[in-house]
Amino acid sequence: MKSLEILGTRIDSVGLHDCLEAIEHTISLGQELRIVTANPELIYKAEHDAGLRKVINSAGLVVPDGVGVVWAARKLGYPVKERVTGIDLTAGIFGESNRHGWRIFLLGAKPGIAEKVIRQQSLGYPEIALACHHGYFTQAEEPEMIEQIRQFAPDILLIGLGAPRQEYWNHQHPGLAKVSMGVGGSFDVMSGEVKRAPGIFRQSGLEWLYRLISEPGRIKRQVVLPMYLLRVLKQKYFPERGS
Template sequence: MKRIELFGSPADVATMNETVEWIARRIEARQFTQHVVVNVAKLVNAQTDGQLAESVRACDIVNIDGMGVVWAARALGFDVAERVAGVDLFGSLLGLAAQRVFPVFLLGAKPEIVAEVAKRSAESYPGLRIAGAHHGYFWDDERAVVEQIRESGARLLFVAITSPKKENFINRWRDELGVDFVMGVGGTFDVVAGKVKRAPQWVQRAGMEWLFRVLQEPGRMWKRYLVTNSKFAGMLAKAWFQKQFFSSARPS
């Protein structure tokens, strides 16, 4: 996979199939893999949050999630074929885990949500082994949860906690988790459990999935997206003009 730099953050240019195949090879080889996706909000927040930026940089694979980031990368001259959405990758990796008998651990969300995700996942992917599950409210004793994950025998760990908590948790404990692959999946558990609806395909392709989310949870989401989208537009405009200036300034 080709690694590029976007607004100071690494990003790997890969399709969904390439990503799954690459992860599968590393799991088979028992090669630890720390995964993250970058979207508009994460790229914006990483500009001022050094710990988040460091956690992203520590990852072995950084997928581009969100059409806004795809379009920005293309505008800056990078050949990005498609987005690799975290929620879609989660489903693909559950299918892989079921097929190759890789136990998985589900961490995050409310107790009833993670329990529903475990139930639906086992139903949707016959043969999937759920090694364990735990809600996301454990900050008074992180080590106990880490020990539970390590002792479960899980090969894949999915962490459904808000950013930047999940990235920093994963990076902080990566050497003690005992898994071969770990991925932060954000709000994916809410989607899988049916609490939040996924935007239709045409909305996703139009890059308006964020607006669909705002319409479902306006009180919580409108300010977040208004601020981060506006800042990202400014970051992109600055980077684009700098690229044009330096391109025109080069001697022919």
């Protein structure tokens, strides 16, 4: 598998099909695979946080999540196959899980959201065994929640705690599932609580713009994008000695 580094973070050149193949291979062999979906915001944070960067780079698969990652890869001369968003990969996982009869545990979002996802997904994917727990657990409640996951014995653990919390949590709790992945706000979208961008925005790589328009509160998070772009250009044209 080819990979590159963007601001010190490893990005694997994989497409959606490659990711699903890796998941199927891992589960069939009874192995473990930790997946990180790396978007520009996470990559920028990791450049300034060595601990987070180590967590990401030690994952079994680091997926190029977002048009900004695809752009950076091309600018640096190492084009990736395609962008693989967390929501698209999650949707693909549900499809494959229904075909193989895999068990999925959903961890995250506000109370009631993951349950809503289960009700909706069970209609289209009746062969999947599903369980969940919200993401608003306290430190005192965490051991009982972890035991709930262990008792369910999922093949796949989807963690929607928000980045980078979900990446740290996933790294700190190995062995809960064969495949584990942070999915950000995917549960909110899948439950219908948050509307996903129309196809024209997604196909043109402007899904981030739609989210910004529909959720003005995201502006504080999006301010890192210009800094990310500048850092990528610096890596391209003014690389540090030894890099």
